Amino acid sequence: MSYLAKNYNRKKISFKYGKGSFLYSKDNKKYLDFVQGIAVNSLGHAHPKLVKAINNQSKKLWHVSNSFQIPEGEKLAKKICQKTFADYVMFQNSGAEATEAAIKVARRYFYFIGKPNKNRILCIKNSFHGRTLAAIYASGSKKMTEGFGPKIAGFDHFRFGDHKSLEKKITKKTAAIMIEPIMGEGGIKVIPEWCLKELRKLCNKKKILLILDEVQCGISRTGSFFSFEKSKIKPDIVPIAKGIGGGFPIGAVLMNKKVAAGMTPGTHGSTFGGNPLAMAVGNTVMDIVSTKQFLNNVKKSSKYFLSNLNKLKEKYPKIIKEIRGRGLLIGIQLYKGQSNFIKKLMYNKLLTIRAADQVVRVLPPLNVKKKEIDQALKIINKVCAELK
Ligand SMILES: *Cc1c(COP(=O)(O)O)cnc(C)c1O
Numbered sequence: 001m002s003y004l005a006k007n008y009n010r011k012k013i014s015f016k017y018g019k020g021s022f023l024y025s026k027d028n029k030k031y032l033d034f035v036q037g038i039a040v041n042s043l044g045h046a047h048p049k050l051v052k053a054i055n056n057q058s059k060k061l062w063h064v065s066n067s068f069q070i071p072e073g074e075k076l077a078k079k080i081c082q083k084t085f086a087d088y089v090m091f092q093n094s095g096a097e098a099t100e101a102a103i104k105v106a107r108r109y110f111y112f113i114g115k116p117n118k119n120r121i122l123c124i125k126n127s128f129h130g131r132t133l134a135a136i137y138a139s140g141s142k143k144m145t146e147g148f149g150p151k152i153a154g155f156d157h158f159r160f161g162d163h164k165s166l167e168k169k170i171t172k173k174t175a176a177i178m179i180e181p182i183m184g185e186g187g188i189k190v191i192p193e194w195c196l197k198e199l200r201k202l203c204n205k206k207k208i209l210l211i212l213d214e215v216q217c218g219i220s221r222t223g224s225f226f227s228f229e230k231s232k233i234k235p236d237i238v239p240i241a242k243g244i245g246g247g248f249p250i251g252a253v254l255m256n257k258k259v260a261a262g263m264t265p266g267t268h269g270s271t272f273g274g275n276p277l278a279m280a281v282g283n284t285v286m287d288i289v290s291t292k293q294f295l296n297n298v299k300k301s302s303k304y305f306l307s308n309l310n311k312l313k314e315k316y317p318k319i320i321k322e323i324r325g326r327g328l329l330i331g332i333q334l335y336k337g338q339s340n341f342i343k344k345l346m347y348n349k350l351l352t353i354r355a356a357d358q359v360v361r362v363l364p365p366l367n368v369k370k371k372e373i374d375q376a377l378k379i380i381n382k383v384c385a386e387l388k
Pocket of ligand 1 (some may be wrong): 095097129130131185214215241242
């Protein structure tokens with residue numbers, strides 16, 4: 001009997017410890033972990049530098065209130081701003097909190113400049129921005145919002161790829177468009193570069209803000225620090241989380257100077273957000289994953305993995321419909337039988353996780369080794385052969 005609430009349908013497996021790309025189960029079996037806590041453990045399990053960082057900090061100082069200076073947070077915010085479009089960072093503890101804070105920053109900006117009626121956020125129908133009340137109504141998913149009313153007002157939706165309706169849905173009351181540059185839970189759907197460029201132009205034309213939710217696709221996951229970087233656009237607000245903590249819960253909202261003006265003292269806060277323990281880990285993750293050499297390695301691993309997955313797609317055209325994704329944010333779209341496929345991969349000691357659209361998500365750590373990719377490819381090939 002479990003005393004945990006039943007909001008998760010958990011697999012009957014637990015793990016004793018992890019090392020790099022591998023997890024070791026309670027019954028002493030070794031699994032190749034290509035879930036990594038859903039794109040969270042950027043550097044795999046128990047990375048020695050992260051272990052050292054958290055150990056050292058834990059002996060000094062875990063937590064102080066944000067009403068005092070926190071030098072570790074100052075340091076991480078500076079690193080993030082120096083690497084990205086951002087001028088300011090506000091630390092949170094999770095992705096949902098970061099997206100909520102992003103919405104608050106957008107609304108507060110228009111309030112601050114004397115346009116409080118500009119407060120609606122336009123999102124993609126069935127996107128994913130987390131599980132808090134505002135975030136589920138931002139996603140507009142029937143399944144996620146069912147039974148959680150009354151509806152949180154202030155969100156409008158357009159369908160993925162439907163540019164006409166996107167333009168039509170922008171009204172005088174729209175404050176911002178918020179999208180994931182790559183829809184993670186939605187099935188690893190990549191918004192193309194030209195689309196992001198047009199989106200930026202549209203926001204400029206309509207004088208509204210652009211929020212890019214990089215909670216899943218950010219922090220070097222796609223081979224650039226942010227997935228939108230290839231399009232060369234600058235968003236106004238970017239929530240991040242998952243990968244930045246390497247397994248320690250950290251979220252943040254990044255913003256430019258213009259919108260940051262509204263965030264005056266007292267407008268937002270978080271007891272835990274940006275505490276010294278979290279920041280010690282975050283700084284270490286940031287130092288490793290943001291170097292050019294590290295990013296080049298992600299690109300290299302990605303190229304190898306994607307090209308070989310595409311070969312499997314050609315070999316099994318009746319099973320694999322499409323290989324999706326960028327960097328090491330990868331989706332294998334099947335024609336059918338997603339959960340059976342994931343089960344079979346797990347039976348063969350490869351852990352993956354579902355996404356919408358019959359997509360099997362493959363999320364190795366960013367420092368994955370070639371031989372580990374080979375091992376995964378071998379298992380995927382074996383499962384496809386069995387299903388043929
Ligand atoms: C995971 C995710 C979130 C929510 O993050 P939590 O830490 O689970 O609250 C928000 N947006 C995107 C794009 C995500 O993938």
